[in-house]
Amino acid sequence: MGRPPAARGAPSLFLLSLLLLPLGAAAEPRQVFQVLEEQPPGTWVGTIATRPGFTYRLSEHHALFSINATSGALHTRATIDRESLASDVVDLVVLSSQPTYPSEVRVLVLDLNDNAPVFPDPSIVVTFKEDTGSGRQLILDTATDADSGTNGVDHSSYRIVAGNEEGCFRLNITLNPSGEGAFLHLVSRGGLDREATPTYQLLVQVEDKGEPRRRGYLQVNVTVQDINDNPPIFSQTLYQARVPEDAPVGASVLQVAAADADEGTNADIRYRLEGVLGL
Numbered sequence: 001m002g003r004p005p006a007a008r009g010a011p012s013l014f015l016l017s018l019l020l021l022p023l024g025a026a027a028e029p030r031q032v033f034q035v036l037e038e039q040p041p042g043t044w045v046g047t048i049a050t051r052p053g054f055t056y057r058l059s060e061h062h063a064l065f066s067i068n069a070t071s072g073a074l075h076t077r078a079t080i081d082r083e084s085l086a087s088d089v090v091d092l093v094v095l096s097s098q099p100t101y102p103s104e105v106r107v108l109v110l111d112l113n114d115n116a117p118v119f120p121d122p123s124i125v126v127t128f129k130e131d132t133g134s135g136r137q138l139i140l141d142t143a144t145d146a147d148s149g150t151n152g153v154d155h156s157s158y159r160i161v162a163g164n165e166e167g168c169f170r171l172n173i174t175l176n177p178s179g180e181g182a183f184l185h186l187v188s189r190g191g192l193d194r195e196a197t198p199t200y201q202l203l204v205q206v207e208d209k210g211e212p213r214r215r216g217y218l219q220v221n222v223t224v225q226d227i228n229d230n231p232p233i234f235s236q237t238l239y240q241a242r243v244p245e246d247a248p249v250g251a252s253v254l255q256v257a258a259a260d261a262d263e264g265t266n267a268d269i270r271y272r273l274e275g276v277l278g279l
């Protein structure tokens with residue numbers, strides 16, 4: 001999700017200032033420096049062109065940068081977090097001592113891979129019907145990364161790193177042709193059996209392209225939904241009972257029991273006497 005690289009707009013701006021300022025004009029050309037984010041306060045950014053006998057100051061106090069009045073060296077005053085800046089291009093105006101002339105200084109804050117990719121929700125629940133044929137797929141949200149460009153998400157790197165020991169699932173990554181973004185699907189390979197494994201906890205990992213690579217994780221809790229794939233089974237294949245010939249009508253003779261491995265209404269059992277054998 002990074003911002004476009006700052007340098008992209010620079011050439012046209014530079015051209016514009018050349019057009020507006022005839023050669024030999026008093027104003028100094030803009031000086032451009034670069035500094036990496038997350039460096040300690042006091043990091044040297046660059047040194048402006050100075051003239052002998054002049055002193056220099058920033059046109060106004062700046063929270064991130066200061067200038068050495070005599071040497072013209074620009075340093076950071078604080079640790080800069082690029083992701084918290086309104087823009088990674090910071091423009092400063094430096095004023096000289098008498099005679100006062102302003103010069104423009106532009107600082108480009110360069111991205112470090114200081115953020116890991118993150119998923120919108122770190123943990124989600126999805127449902128697959130049991131025995132789903134191979135190839136049924138559900139879309140998953142992809143990750144984003146506060147860092148830009150080469151430190152952004154590597155969308156080709158999604159992998160299931162835990163919970164898929166039986167190999168029932170795989171990921172289908174469809175990369176956007178632009179290279180930015182992707183569609184991510186969780187695909188069932190079929191053979192899901194709720195009675196054997198009612199839930200799975202999959203861990204999906206993604207990396208960014210930075211150095212060192214940072215990782216983000218998504219926990220996918222899969223609930224396997226029941227289908228009526230099991231018949232009721234009696235506790236015995238044959239029940240035997242004796243009845244005294246003088247037993248009263250309605251006397252209990254025998255109790256049978258069956259069980260069904262399915263759940264909910266798929267496990268409801270109704271009994272019926274089909275016929276009487278052995279008479």
Ligand SMILES: *[C@@H]1O[C@H](CO)[C@@H](O)[C@H](O)[C@H]1NC(C)=O
Pocket residue numbers: 068069070071
């Ligand atoms: C400014 O730079 C000069 C020359 O490098 C140095 O002697 C001086 O201590 C610096 N001043 C400050 C306030 O850092």
Ligand SMILES: *[C@@H]1O[C@H](CO)[C@@H](O)[C@H](O)[C@H]1NC(C)=O
Pocket residue numbers: 123124125201219221
């Ligand atoms: C997924 O399962 C884990 C472990 O039981 C649990 O901590 C987490 O809250 C579940 N996620 C959701 C979204 O229910």
Ligand SMILES: *[C@@H]1O[C@H](CO)[C@@H](O)[C@H](O)[C@H]1NC(C)=O
Pocket residue numbers: 172173174185187
């Ligand atoms: C991956 O998903 C895309 C988009 O839904 C689909 O067109 C493609 O056939 C799937 N590929 C595989 C190997 O499942």
